[in-house]
Amino acid sequence: MKIDILAIGIHPDDVELSAIGTLMKHAAEGKTFGLLDLSKGELGTRGTADTRYEEAMNAAAISGAAFREMSDVPDGLFTNTPEQWLKVVYYLRKYQPEIVLCNTPQDRHPDHGRAAQMVVDACFYAGLAKIETLTTDGQPQAKWRPKAVYHYIQDQQLTPDFVVDITPFWERKMEAIMAFKTQFFSTDNQMPSTPISGKDFLQFMEAKARVFGRAIQTEYAEGFIAVRTPGVRNLFDLQ
Numbered sequence: 001m002k003i004d005i006l007a008i009g010i011h012p013d014d015v016e017l018s019a020i021g022t023l024m025k026h027a028a029e030g031k032t033f034g035l036l037d038l039s040k041g042e043l044g045t046r047g048t049a050d051t052r053y054e055e056a057m058n059a060a061a062i063s064g065a066a067f068r069e070m071s072d073v074p075d076g077l078f079t080n081t082p083e084q085w086l087k088v089v090y091y092l093r094k095y096q097p098e099i100v101l102c103n104t105p106q107d108r109h110p111d112h113g114r115a116a117q118m119v120v121d122a123c124f125y126a127g128l129a130k131i132e133t134l135t136t137d138g139q140p141q142a143k144w145r146p147k148a149v150y151h152y153i154q155d156q157q158l159t160p161d162f163v164v165d166i167t168p169f170w171e172r173k174m175e176a177i178m179a180f181k182t183q184f185f186s187t188d189n190q191m192p193s194t195p196i197s198g199k200d201f202l203q204f205m206e207a208k209a210r211v212f213g214r215a216i217q218t219e220y221a222e223g224f225i226a227v228r229t230p231g232v233r234n235l236f237d238l239q
Helices: 014-018 020-028 049-063 082-095 110-125 167-178 199-214
Strands: 005-009 033-037 068-070 099-102 148-152 162-165 221-226
Touching (some): 005 014, 005 020, 005 082, 005 110, 014 148, 014 167, 020 033, 020 049, 020 162, 033 049, 033 082, 082 110, 099 110, 110 148, 162 199
Parallel strands (some): 005 033, 033 068
Antiparallel strands (some): 148 221
């Protein structure tokens, strides 16, 4: 299956929190997207790898993703080594995305920045023919390099290189986020508190989207950082 956009996160729910509205918007315009969780989020304070997998699949169904894959990069304990980035190369070659979205270059959670660099490196190496990866039936994969890599902004309020209006998709974005029932605020959830489990975190999410939206005179937006300087076809396409 070839897709237009592959959104990658080191943890289940990274993409939902930061870029799912943008993906929904592009799907509504006829583009295809898939989701890849590099780890199972097994070190998370709340929930388990099994519950997070179930929640992730529910969120994918809400968002309309063509698929959701979950790799076995160790949560928290990974380094940017060939053993790990070759796993990313495998998925890049399997789905041949034109655009890759991935974690932010720096953030409160140290996994995010490390995963971001690992994905950027993998996107380059996936285009080298002499780096060999195999399909599940043992056949050599063809080389593939995405045209662009963009980092979605997560917890820290970094300055975006561009923002995407997601106003029509805001409610469905929140529905996808809340599919992760163990992770976010609920009056019925008695698990230990974390920096993202309080009601104030959901309020922060809305406030951040409104700040990004204000820059383009819309209600809600998501922000992205570009690896390379993006170009525009003409000045009138800028919002």
